[in-house]
Amino acid sequence: MVTSTERRAKARRVPRAESYADLRARGLGRRGIRRALEHGLLVRARRDVYLSGGESTAVQQAGRIGGRLDCISAMVERGVFVRCAGHLHIQVPANGGRLGSPDERRRPLASDGAVVVHWRDDGADAAAMLSDPVAGLAQAVRCQSPRDAVATIDSALFLGVVDECDLDAVFALLPDRYAVLRPLVDGRAESGPETLARLALRVLGRPVDVQVRISGVGRVDLVVDGWIVVECDSREFHTRWEAQVEDRRRDLALARCGYACVRVTARMLFDEPWRLVEAVRGLLECGALRQG
Template identity: 55%
Template sequence: MSYADLRAGGATRAGIREALATGTLHRARRDVYLAAGAGERAVAAQRVGGRLDCVSAIAASGIFVLDRTRLHVQVEPTRGRLRSPVSRRRRLAHDPDVVVHWRHAGHGDAHSIPLTEALRVAVRCQSPRASVAMLDNAFHQRRISAADVHDIFAGLPAKYAVLASLLDGRAEAGSESIARLLLRGLGCRVQVQVSIDGVGRVDLLVDGWIVVECDSRAHHGGWESQERDRLRDLLLAERGYAVICPTANMIFDEPEVLRRAVQGLRGGGALR
């Protein structure tokens, strides 16, 4: 909102000052005000001079993205005087943590571009595995349809089309998607969300006998939860399955650990 918008809505000068002082209103830059509920990243994007774009817009919508460290901002090509995301009093100099997407984007809301447009831009801004994991998660959450996927790739160069064939909306987390792609790169046969009698569903089943459970602290915290997981592991071992449980951070930051573990099991390991 602009200052004129606030006044037209009935706010007094004193009321605006009080709202700024109490934090219920933020001044992102000159004549740009946001309500407190807009979120820190949206405020930072407006302070730069635009809206959340690319992976920043996607992360703000609750969809998985692998790298959230940089702020991606859509800025109109005619815009000038960009500011630092942390201070409206400083110009935006070279900042490796800010990615400016200079382009027109007339649709969306005041803080972010439309989701399908953000997804299309993000495919070009990430690694192939990160892009597939992102789109898998959007599909899993039913935020996009098969028609949306078609539209996303129709607006991309032909070299990206191969990624569409790798999507699998059954993956329940980004770590599962990235692990799946990593293991298929080894030539493994990888099944997703497989139900095993007497045990339940497992994240990934590799070559019909290696179970990979992609653990995260959010879903496997607490001793009771750990005991249930260990019982599942024992039940799987009873049925002849080997079980490995890399954490999400291991999959993201040290994928070679998972790669070597599966290679060791497939090669017979210490039994050779």
């Protein structure tokens, strides 16, 4: 299981490309470079562009194309939540040269739409294989639906890719129509599905609290109207039987404290968010009838 500390460390890491001169400057001779390539410790992405053999497929593809990961692809590489990763998004300077295939460096880039090229330069270090986090996040907002964009911003805040002070810069790079998303952002959300659940529940017009600590239970994802707990379960953390047993213990503890608990999976929130809304609405109506 990946911890929050490990997730934040991944979010801060920026893979870098090196030239032949860079490799020589750090002590690698011709024979050493050749052996590193043979053993997969180094990858020649394109002419005079070398990457560590341990870099992800996406980073290596960006190197072969002749750019760096940008937009939602850069966010995915940092571990930030993106609901639909879709095509590879690459940043290439406006004066960039001939682009190569992501899978074969000797072939030109096909015009089949499999790669989305953002022709711009955001000022990131020339050797960086990821776009500037602020500019990259702003571009990711433009390439997603509003709800998915808010979930990505929340995730970037939680992981420390950007901070609250950076949000002004992010929204300054966006057209004015995106300003309506700013009040919806909440960096306390620990997962994208949690953000999507919170946004879906807004239609009920009841307060939705985030990451609430309940005595005798611990921290829960969301609390609606002060008494309905919503837990967003993911396959990563809830597939083991031991984890499911612990979930049941927490549910019983919540019931003992007077809370109703609704559990929903990430897939449900992606495909059928209305099911969660209707379930919580039903509980609210039952609660109102009992009070009446």
